[in-house]
Amino acid sequence: MTDSALSAVSTRPKSRLPAMWNRLRRNPVTFGALTVIVVLALVAILAPVIAPFDPDATDPAVALEGPSWRNLLGTDVYGRDQLSRLIFAARLDLIVPCCATMAALVVGALIGALSGYRGGWMDQLIMRMVEAVLAFPALVLAMGLTAALGNSIGNIILTLAITQVPIYIRLIRGEMLRVREMEYAEAARAVGNPPWRIVLVHLLPNCIPPLIVQATLAMGFALLTMAALSFLGLGIRPPDSEWGEMTAEGANHMVTGEWWLFVFPGLAVMITVLAFNLVGDGLRDFLDPRMRGVR
Amino acid sequence: MSLLELSDLTVHFATDAGPVEAVHKVNLWVGAGEIMGLVGESGSGKTVTAFSILRLIRPPGRIVRGSIRLEGCDLLALSEEEMRRVRGARISLIPQNPRTALNPVITVGGQIARLFELHRGLPARAAWERGVEALDQVGVPEAPRRMRQYAHQLSGGTCQRVMIAMALASSPQLLIADEPTTGLDVSIAARILDLLRELGSRTGAAIILITHDLGVVAETCHRVSVMHAGQLVESASVRTLFQQPMHPYTRALVRSIPRIDREVALEPIPGSVPSLLNASPGCRYVTRCLDRLDICRQILPPLELIDPDHRVACHAVEASRAAVA
Numbered sequence: 001m002t003d004s005a006l007s008a009v010s011t012r013p014k015s016r017l018p019a020m021w022n023r024l025r026r027n028p029v030t031f032g033a034l035t036v037i038v039v040l041a042l043v044a045i046l047a048p049v050i051a052p053f054d055p056d057a058t059d060p061a062v063a064l065e066g067p068s069w070r071n072l073l074g075t076d077v078y079g080r081d082q083l084s085r086l087i088f089a090a091r092l093d094l095i096v097p098c099c100a101t102m103a104a105l106v107v108g109a110l111i112g113a114l115s116g117y118r119g120g121w122m123d124q125l126i127m128r129m130v131e132a133v134l135a136f137p138a139l140v141l142a143m144g145l146t147a148a149l150g151n152s153i154g155n156i157i158l159t160l161a162i163t164q165v166p167i168y169i170r171l172i173r174g175e176m177l178r179v180r181e182m183e184y185a186e187a188a189r190a191v192g193n194p195p196w197r198i199v200l201v202h203l204l205p206n207c208i209p210p211l212i213v214q215a216t217l218a219m220g221f222a223l224l225t226m227a228a229l230s231f232l233g234l235g236i237r238p239p240d241s242e243w244g245e246m247t248a249e250g251a252n253h254m255v256t257g258e259w260w261l262f263v264f265p266g267l268a269v270m271i272t273v274l275a276f277n278l279v280g281d282g283l284r285d286f287l288d289p290r291m292r293g294v295r
Numbered sequence: 296m297s298l299l300e301l302s303d304l305t306v307h308f309a310t311d312a313g314p315v316e317a318v319h320k321v322n323l324w325v326g327a328g329e330i331m332g333l334v335g336e337s338g339s340g341k342t343v344t345a346f347s348i349l350r351l352i353r354p355p356g357r358i359v360r361g362s363i364r365l366e367g368c369d370l371l372a373l374s375e376e377e378m379r380r381v382r383g384a385r386i387s388l389i390p391q392n393p394r395t396a397l398n399p400v401i402t403v404g405g406q407i408a409r410l411f412e413l414h415r416g417l418p419a420r421a422a423w424e425r426g427v428e429a430l431d432q433v434g435v436p437e438a439p440r441r442m443r444q445y446a447h448q449l450s451g452g453t454c455q456r457v458m459i460a461m462a463l464a465s466s467p468q469l470l471i472a473d474e475p476t477t478g479l480d481v482s483i484a485a486r487i488l489d490l491l492r493e494l495g496s497r498t499g500a501a502i503i504l505i506t507h508d509l510g511v512v513a514e515t516c517h518r519v520s521v522m523h524a525g526q527l528v529e530s531a532s533v534r535t536l537f538q539q540p541m542h543p544y545t546r547a548l549v550r551s552i553p554r555i556d557r558e559v560a561l562e563p564i565p566g567s568v569p570s571l572l573n574a575s576p577g578c579r580y581v582t583r584c585l586d587r588l589d590i591c592r593q594i595l596p597p598l599e600l601i602d603p604d605h606r607v608a609c610h611a612v613e614a615s616r617a618a619v620a
Contacts, residue, residue, distance in 0.1 A: 206398070
């Protein structure tokens with residue numbers, strides 16, 4: 001075989017990317033949802049560039065005005081432009097759940113891996129603790145924690161992470177129970193690898209696909225929990241703004257008819273959560289080898 | 296002194312219904328540079344015996360009795376940490392199914408080079424180059440490219456060669472090959488066996504070849520040990536075993552080999568491996584044996600030396616020899 005022919009063959013692993021892209025394109029729902037998330041992320045990053053007004057600039061002259069060409073989504077009590085406020089709020093609304101999910105993922109994966117690989121009394125202990133945490137409804141637990149810890153942004157991230165961690169622990173433990181019986185696990189032991197290396201290098205990477213799906217679904221859930229916390233006054237506080245908190249503020253105007261103040265922040269939460277859930281669902285099908293080539 | 300010596304090795308698996316004696320008082324030895332075949336039907340304890348040597352038996356399994364001596368040093372007395380330095384370095388394993396024994400998410404190179412880092416303390420780059428050499432030596436074509444590939448991109452035969460290269464990475468004294476040719480077609484299997492034989496004589500490593508294929512044994516091994524239901528029933532040089540099998544089970548096995556040169560009806564062995572749960576104290580072949588005596592049910596026959604290179608554990612064989620004498 002010539003050199004060029006060789007290199008053509010050896011590029012096979014790389015060529016999976018376009019193939020994945022094509023499969024994604026053929027699933028319009030997932031593709032649409034993913035587009036929404038990418039656009040939202042761009043909006044959050046480019047907020048100062050694309051927001052038409054300073055989100056904190058008050059203007060009593062235009063207070064409580066409905067959607068118009070000047071203020072596309074209307075203005076609030078202080079005459080602040082609602083669209084600009086929503087755009088800037090996207091930053092917190094994406095970063096906080098993202099940090100919480102990442103933290104929960106890493107901690108949950110490590111504890112779950114330990115629990116599943118070691119087994120025995122440690123596994124029992126960890127699983128009972130997980131069950132104890134899962135026994136609380138997530139929102140109630142989150143409310144209790146923020147009430148106890150105080151609602152700084154750091155604490156909200158911590159709270160959201162704590163409500164999620166048990167789910168990852170369970171997930172990874174289950175996966176670990178499966179892969180630790182695999183022949184490659186036996187082979188890794190047979191060549192004298194130390195246990196930590198077997199778990200982290202040989203086994204954990206084989207547990208990742210369900211973890212990605214869970215993390216995407218959990219992103220939506222974390223956002224919803226944060227919005228709910230803020231709505232109840234236990235989450236992000238003014239002057240920081242966040243969609244849940246904006247919805248809560250807008251809800252005060254429900255009876256007086258300024259509908260744009262609660263409808264648009266609520267829509268923002270809904271669309272984002274929906275997008276994450278749809279991407280999570282799509283990924284689940286996507287990463288399941290049995291579903292390959294079905295569509 | 297032989298390289299590896301198992302004496303009275305007994306392995307139990309705890310179940311809800313009581314302990315299962317998967318391996319019962321097995322005495323086995325392997326000389327340096329020797330290829331020893333370990334044969335028996337499924338469930339006879341071959342793999343459990345092999346895994347015991349590496350101390351890879353995990354709960355609910357447990358080695359309850361016996362010793363495993365590698366050059367006189369009892370492996371069962373080592374700490375887990377010391378044992379880790381034996382695995383892969385002095386004794387290595389070629390697993391049953393090469394395709395699933397390679398980690399699907401790590402490249403071949405990542406797995407093989409790692410061994411040189413682990414056991415030889417080489418830096419990453421040198422380890423990688425040694426990995427390429429190792430693949431070359433076992434006849435993997437285009438070794439540098441294979442190093443960057445994953446298990447699913449290789450054929451079964453190539454996977455098995457990779458496993459053999461990995462097993463040899465640290466020049467072990469003993470190689471345990473657990474049915475190395477099961478998933479391979481006949482021509483590839485033959486080449487893998489040739490490779491094992493050649494590597495054995497070149498590196499001086501002893502090989503325990505686990506198989507249920509007597510044809511493989513006849514072609515490859517110097518000596519054979521036959522296991523049945525967790526017990527070692529006969530051990531002899533290949534020539535002796537095929538020409539004068541003594542134990543009723545071995546004789547039945549030899550008779551069950553299909554012959555192309557003679558018109559003989561195949562004789563299957565009646566019955567199947569008995570349950571090892573609460574096994575009787577006697578010989579476990581007794582329920583299937585045509586030569587059974589009364590004593591067989593009560594007392595396990597010891598492995599008796601009947602020739603310098605031939606040992607049999609059977610009361611009937613003992614009795615007939617006594618009668619002749």
